[in-house]
Amino acid sequence: MAPDTLHRFMFAQAPVRGLLVQLETSWQDVQARHYYPQPVRDLLGQLLAGAALLGSNLKTAGQVIVELRGDGPLRLLVADNRGGTTVRGLARWSEPLQGTDWQGLLGDGRLVITLDARGDGRRYQGIVELAAAGLAQTLEHYFASSDQLPGCIVLAADDARAAGLLLQRLPGNAGPDDAAQWDHIAALAGTTRPQELLHLSPEQLLGRLFGDQDLHLLAAQELRFGCSCSSERVEATLLGLGRAEIESLLAERGSIDVDCEFCNQHYRYDRAAVRRLLENMGTGPLH
Incomplete structure (x- = not known):
């Protein structure tokens, strides 16, 4: 598997687009800057993958900043993506961490996404409440509120890699067959296991998940760790x-x-x- 890549893919017979991001070197670079306890580390890795997915369509100077803010021991997680090609992230927390439950870590919190799509200073900010099921579902709620389009997101991270899968239903299709196709493909995506998302190649993973679909995997886009400080x-x-x-x-x-x-x-x-x-x-x- 080639690390630090974002793949776009399309379904020939269904109104659905997909993105798959797998990070290795850039995720290791984030971890090399600071020590993170395992619960913080895994959630930060998921957020980094989420930022990579959200920044996939940025112009060269564009930026997306994804923040988790809470009043629990895990006060802040932030990841950003510049130009669709560089990612970075950090977390702030205090001891003791209250287990590994996401709501126990963050407490009463929210997801804040700041988007400057073209790098011209015109920023859009979206805020959503934390979903009980975790970060992936919270990001799904963001997509539903900002794009008015249903999305399906799967995220995973360990000490070696961080990865994310995003499916989004395309606009302009509202027929019963289109809705059934979306439900079927989203259900297939929901069977993704973390170790598969992290360690299978794009071809292997997408073939396992969507083997019954006519799927076209597009050229990969490289990502790397990058900081904007100077x-x-x-x-x-x-x-x-x-x-x-x-x-x-x-x-x-x-x-x-x-x-x-x-x-x-x-x-x-x-x-x-x-x-x-x-x-x-x-x-x-x-x-």
């Missing part, structure tokens, strides 16, 4: 603090240190670096 973004953030705050931080600490939570990249600005930054931006010398 010195330019950090410097813009520092300048946004204002001169007085920057001087206060320098006086207190002797330097300004910034860490990216997603990739653990460290940015350090001593007095000379901050002086150059302010002078280059035309704000005058630092006292």
Whole structure:
């Protein structure tokens, strides 16, 4: 199996489109940045796969951010997809974790999806309540509310891989045969076992699930771990603090240190670096 790929597929005789994502290297890269207990890790892997599915149609500069927010010990999980090709994710939690039940971990929570499809700054945000059955069902509710189209999602993750399967009924088809075909294909997808989703090749998995269908598997799209942090973004953030705050931080600490939570990249600005930054931006010398 080629890791870190997203496959599109179509059904010749049914108004259904499908996406299959399988992540290995990028998922390992996420885990290499932070330690995650197994319940947190598996849910973060599922969220990462979900973000990959949601970002499959993004333009080059587009971004989708998928967040799980709760008042339980697992306070935040976030994953994003940029340009349909790079993914990253992180989680914040506190001990003790209350078992492995998803509602016990998150408590009273919600799913927040922020979408900038073209990268032009026009953002759409959707918020849905957490479904009792887990993340996949919560994402299905999001699709139903945002696209008004039924969807079927299966997600899985372990310490090696993260994967997701998405089926969506296409618009413009409302006949009884179309509805029956959708119900049949969705029922087949529901038989997917986690280990199959994680470890079978796309050809093997789709053949096992939909062997009675005329299915066309399209070319694969590669994905990788990627972080959007940069010195330019950090410097813009520092300048946004204002001169007085920057001087206060320098006086207190002797330097300004910034860490990216997603990739653990460290940015350090001593007095000379901050002086150059302010002078280059035309704000005058630092006292």
